[in-house]
Amino acid sequence: MSTAVIQRATHGLIRRESASHGVTAREAVERIARRLRLATGTITRILRGTAKRVTADARDALIAAYIADLSRQMRALEHEKQVLLQMGFGPSHRDMDAVETALAQARQAIFRMAGEVRR
Numbered sequence: 020m021s022t023a024v025i026q027r028a029t030h031g032l033i034r035r036e037s038a039s040h041g042v043t044a045r046e047a048v049e050r051i052a053r054r055l056r057l058a059t060g061t062i063t064r065i066l067r068g069t070a071k072r073v074t075a076d077a078r079d080a081l082i083a084a085y086i087a088d089l090s091r092q093m094r095a096l097e098h099e100k101q102v103l104l105q106m107g108f109g110p111s112h113r114d115m116d117a118v119e120t121a122l123a124q125a126r127q128a129i130f131r132m133a134g135e136v137r138r
Contacts, residue, residue: 020082022065025073028085028132029065035088055080086132093125 036047048066052059057077064070065081073081100118108115 020078022068022070022073024132025078025081026065026068029062029081031128032081032085032088033062033066035092051084055084057081082132086129089125089129089132093122093129096122096125 032051033044033047036042036051037044040047040050042050048059048062051057052062055077057080061070061073061077062081065073065077096118100115100122103112103115103118110116110119
């Protein structure tokens, strides 16, 4: 797996961590590093594209966290979809369309990442 793929996944993790917890990117890096038991410098080098190599343990931890994060996002979107359906909104409603679009994007991201992991 290329470092560019790992970099994109790490950027996604940082972006979602920042948005969901209302923290800065630096704080998000620290939170993720702590959670994955990685050095903040490792994540920073991956994000900047200056990492010469990424260990298998770091790669596996980051990819697993990225996929888990997308899976959580998909569960939340599925719940939101169910709530909209219970409220009587049909498939043509703009909120339903937005949820369906986000679900499709999350599925595609997981599919792409699974393809990269198999390489």
